[in-house]
Amino acid sequence: MRKFTKKATKGINRVNWDLRYGNFNPISLRDDNYNPMNDGGSSILVMPGKYFVKMDMIANGVLTPLTEPKEFTCKLLNNRTLPAENHEEMVAFQLKISKMVQSVRSANRWASDLKEKMQYIRQAFDRTPGATYENIVKASEVDKKLDDILFKFTGKTPKASREENPPAQVSINERLNSMAWAHWSSMSGITTTEKSIYNILKKEYPKALQELKDLYENDIMELQKELDKLNAPYTPGRIPVWEE
Numbered sequence: 001m002r003k004f005t006k007k008a009t010k011g012i013n014r015v016n017w018d019l020r021y022g023n024f025n026p027i028s029l030r031d032d033n034y035n036p037m038n039d040g041g042s043s044i045l046v047m048p049g050k051y052f053v054k055m056d057m058i059a060n061g062v063l064t065p066l067t068e069p070k071e072f073t074c075k076l077l078n079n080r081t082l083p084a085e086n087h088e089e090m091v092a093f094q095l096k097i098s099k100m101v102q103s104v105r106s107a108n109r110w111a112s113d114l115k116e117k118m119q120y121i122r123q124a125f126d127r128t129p130g131a132t133y134e135n136i137v138k139a140s141e142v143d144k145k146l147d148d149i150l151f152k153f154t155g156k157t158p159k160a161s162r163e164e165n166p167p168a169q170v171s172i173n174e175r176l177n178s179m180a181w182a183h184w185s186s187m188s189g190i191t192t193t194e195k196s197i198y199n200i201l202k203k204e205y206p207k208a209l210q211e212l213k214d215l216y217e218n219d220i221m222e223l224q225k226e227l228d229k230l231n232a233p234y235t236p237g238r239i240p241v242w243e244e
Contacts, residue, residue, distance in 0.1 A: 001021070001022075001046070002020075002042075003022070007037060008059070020043055020044060020046060021044055022040060022041075023043050024043055024098045025040070025101070025102070025105050026105055026106050027040070028040075044098060045091075046091075047074075047091045048073075049073070049074060050072070051071070052070060052071055054069045054070065055067045076187075080188070081188075082188040082189070083187060084188055087187075090187075093194075093195075096198070097179060097180055100176065100201060103209075104153075104201075104205055105176075107205075107209050107212060108150075108153045108173065110212065114146060114212075114215075114216060114220060115146055115147075117235070117236055118146060120236055121139055121220070121223050121235055122139045122143060124232045125139050125223075125232070128232040128233070131232070139223055142215065142219045142220060142223060146215060149211050151171075152171065152204075153171060153172045153173055154173055155168065155169070155174060156168060172201065172204060172208060175197050175201055176201060179197045179198060179201075224238050228241060
């Protein structure tokens with residue numbers, strides 16, 4: 001359900017659970033370094049019910065259980081202005097949204113990583129004496145296709161606010177964010193608008209994801225193989241080859 005890590009210190013210490021699921025976003029590092037104390041943050045509120053908590057200690061590479069699982073109960077407070085008629089249904093829908101959030105944002109991060117990879121690939125073709133003009137053009141075309149896919153995720157970025165953008169196709173991220181943020185702190189029922197957005201994303205997102213997969217497996221991988229044949233300088237993701 002949730003995992004917390006805290007550095008051992010002297011005296012009495014306390015760790016609080018905010019009664020939320022863990023963050024569904026892609027893993028991010030602080031200062032580009034691994035940090036076992038970074039729990040990643042939280043997301044939506046959990047269902048009322050029984051939960052268990054246990055605590056372990058890791059010291060010098062050895063894990064030692066400190067407690068047996070202890071049961072506690074999470075209850076709803078009667079402090080909601082517009083409570084959901086069916087709380088279980090609301091949480092189930094929120095979990096579906098969270099699953100989509102995790103997938104969409106992971107795909108968006110992957111597309112951004114591929115965009116960076118393509119800059120190395122294009123640079124390698126430019127620098128490699130044996131590369132043909134066709135290689136350079138092909139890499140440029142693949143990079144353009146990747147831009148088109150990224151546009152489906154992010155849309156046009158305005159200077160101030162999205163109201164400045166002319167009428168255009170709503171991006172996947174815009175739809176997702178408007179739906180996900182609606183229930184970050186809300187305990188109200190699911191609206192018709194949220195259900196409509198979810199159904200639209202169920203149609204649009206799989207197509208964009210498949211385009212991204214096809215571009216990687218067919219085009220980008222082929223470009224990397226061509227770089228290997230040309231004995232081009234290293235680019236991220238290519239395994240070095242040694243033949244005497």
